[in-house]
Amino acid sequence: MKRPPPHHRRPHPRPTGRRPTGRRRAATAVLAATLLASTATACGIADADENSVAAKDTLVIGVNGDQPGVGERTGGGSFQGFDIDVAREIAERLGVTGANVTFKQVGYATREKLVQDGDVDLVVASYSVTPERKVKVSFAGPYYVAHQDVLIRASDTAEIRSIHDLKGRRLCKVPGSVSFPRVHDEQGVAALPVQADGYARCLTDLTAGRLDAVSTDDLILAGLAAKASAGGHALRIVNAPFTDEPYGVGIRKADVAGCEAVNKAITGMYQDGTTAELLRKWFAPVGLNVTTTVPQFEGCV
Known part of the structure; x- marks a missing residue:
């Protein structure tokens, strides 16, 4: 059937000016509440919750203790090395400094569980990103690609x-x-x-x-x-490298805001020369050729 010409169409009813009935007011209130809850949920994805490393005043960072020049426990019980300096710098750029940063020694076989259980907030421990590990934790960075x-x-x-x-x-x-x-x-x-x-x-x-x-x-x-x-x-x-080893910062899988904040910190460290300075500090004496350009990040989602 053909539609009537425009001048024959039924006009839209004009508002009557009457107040909505109680039933309509209730339906409107439910719809508004639903929209508000949806908006809050969407904002929560981008904003850091109280458990995110981006919102914490203190941080526990898992590090190695048996890797000279990278992460090593000293005789006095403190830690030193490239990873330790990187971890401390990331924490500072997240707003956490001094005694509010605690280092906890981790093992190769325990890193994922410590992150999952919340015993550490981050892991900076020559932690190579692999598909198997990404099932259990997320990775910010990498902050360096070794070989x-x-x-x-x-x-x-x-x-x-x-x-x-x-x-x-x-x-x-x-x-x-x-x-x-x-x-x-x-x-x-x-x-x-x-x-x-x-x-x-x-x-x-x-x-x-x-x-x-x-x-x-x-x-x-x-x-x-x-x-x-x-x-x-x-x-x-031997100087015959055969892999790429992206060193990621291990972080709880749900902490997208924290991951993004750590990535921002790592980017800043490369841009202002901090990473290059730390690489020279720890590895120039042994003649290792290092890379000082920002690595390709893994992505936080």
């Missing part, structure tokens, strides 16, 4: 020139670390595992001759080599 390499005794330089030369040789294996599986499982190199509870023990075993090599991120290897040199041991990094 897995191999550390050997200087006397073995001619015999070990890449990870493929580790076949049949004793290689340190730290539970919870992905470094040994990257060599043995992903690269298919039949190295012989020698278990240690951390990379400080790997270093001790390497210099004592109980190991042939240590393979992990180049920042960690550089710190180990520097400590060995100070103790009179000559070690060498």
Whole structure:
């Protein structure tokens, strides 16, 4: 059926000026309440709640204690290294300083659980971002992209020139670390595992001759080599990197606002030269080539 011409159409009824009935007022109130609740929920996604690291006055940050130059516990019980300085700088840019920042030593096998249980607010501990870990926690950053390499005794330089030369040789294996599986499982190199509870023990075993090599991120290897040199041991990094290791800041999965705040802090550290300064401070003495451009972030959602 054809529609009538415009001048034949039924006009819209004019307002009568009558007040809405009680039923209509009730329906309007329900609709308004629903819209208000929806708006509050939407705002909560972007705004930091009281449990977000972006809103806290104190922070507990998980760090390593066995990685010279990266994260190491000193004889006095304090922590030092590149990761420690990065963590302290991030906290300061979140508005938390001094005694309001507490460092807690974490292990490779316990980091995810400590974040999930709320025992730590952040983890800054050479924490490589992997798909498996992202199921359990979120990652801000990365604040640096390292590369897995191999550390050997200087006397073995001619015999070990890449990870493929580790076949049949004793290689340190730290539970919870992905470094040994990257060599043995992903690269298919039949190295012989020698278990240690951390990379400080790997270093001790390497210099004592109980190991042939240590393979992990180049920042960690550089710190180990520097400590060995100070103790009179000559070690060498093979300089044959075979992975990218994005170091993320572990954070509770629901804390999107906190993740975004940490990303803002990391970006600022690169832009104002703070990250470059810290990399020079800890790794320039061992001649490690470092990257000083902002890494590509993982994304917080």
